[in-house]
């Protein structure tokens with residue numbers, strides 16, 4: 001299985017041994033770069049100590065940095081260095097005063113709070129000019145598709161509906177990331193390639209709430225959705241108007257339909273509950289009758305995603321059962337989870353996932369995948385159940401004898 005990497009210069013580089021001179025120059029240039037970005041008070045310790053331990057920046061890929069600065073002469077770097085060398089930072093003057101800020105993010109207590117950047121984004125930047133002028137627009141919505149190249153036309157149609165307010169991110173499960181560059185938009189998209197993984201595997205690893213923090217809404221979509229009758233900006237307007245923290249577009253009637261909740265209605269903008277088949281709902285305010293969307297095309301508000309991300313299990317990659325538990329993340333769930341009728345999609349049900357299984361014991365690949373999906377559903381439900389019980393017991397709260405799901 002391939003290691004997931006951003007499709008950038010890093011992916012081709014190999015770690016090479018650099019001699020001590022090179023290491024010093026690299027360390028210096030990194031120190032200087034930070035010094036520049038921060039303007040003033042970054043403690044430029046690395047500039048004043050020449051006998052650095054060789055692993056001061058153990059995780060820095062030297063080849064990458066060499067490539068990055070290959071256009072700059074060593075002399076130019078040394079000139080910058082010598083002009084900064086006489087400069088004493090604040091931390092030099094207070095060298096006996098230790099910093100410890102318990103309210104900082106865990107592990108970062110030794111840093112002055114003013115330097116801490118606890119969140120990030122998916123905005124690509126240029127390599128020149130003033131950093132503050134890099135971004136002409138800061139997209140407010142993030143949409144991710146988990147894709148194989150065979151579905152390119154479908155995805156192309158979806159992306160062409162998006163405005164500049166969207167950052168597009170593709171998770172490639174077939175390793176064919178570069179082929180997408182036939183589309184102009186692909187060059188501005190973020191590509192992550194890791195073979196044969198599922199949407200929730202990628203989401204857990206690449207959509208940490210701290211990384212996607214600037215986005216008001218996060219779309220985590222499958223590749224087999226038809227968007228002919230879907231306008232993303234209108235969709236966002238409705239989601240805001242109706243206060244939906246977790247939502248999905250309704251499925252038009254030609255879709256493969258599992259649940260009544262996501263079936264499109266023609267008389268409303270949005271619906272938040274439904275009638276299921278008799279006996280399917282123990283409570284009209286609980287899934288699958290309310291507080292429920294499916295996992296093929298969910299849209300999360302920033303705050304809802306912050307919670308849902310934490311609920312995703314690293315090993316339960318299919319996400320089955322997650323849809324039934326989303327309601328744990330918003331309150332009141334039956335009011336904040338809903339389906340947008342006036343912007344709808346078609347679920348085309350491409351069985352791409354099943355084909356990524358493995359034939360075993362005379363069974364077709366898709367059978368093993370389906371079995372795992374079902375098992376995961378049970379495992380997820382059991383884990384959630386046990387976690388809740390453990391919490392209530394720890395809090396000294398008495399549980400009713402039966403804990404029906």
Ligand SMILES: *[C@@H]1O[C@H](CO)[C@@H](O)[C@H](O)[C@H]1NC(C)=O
Nearest residue numbers: 140162163164165166233236
């Ligand atoms: C982008 O978002 C802003 C703010 O919601 C909105 O005013 C603008 O119309 C959007 N752009 C497009 C092209 O819809």
Ligand SMILES: *[C@@H]1O[C@H](CO)[C@@H](O)[C@H](O)[C@H]1NC(C)=O
Nearest residue numbers: 253263264265266267268341
């Ligand atoms: C709306 O849906 C109902 C029932 O599903 C149907 O009887 C009615 O004709 C539909 N109306 C329109 C305008 O499509």
Ligand SMILES: *[C@@H]1O[C@H](CO)[C@@H](O)[C@H](O)[C@H]1NC(C)=O
Nearest residue numbers: 397398399400401402403404
């Ligand atoms: C719950 O447990 C208590 C004591 O353990 C028992 O008296 C009661 O009948 C039980 N109730 C139900 C609904 O099973």
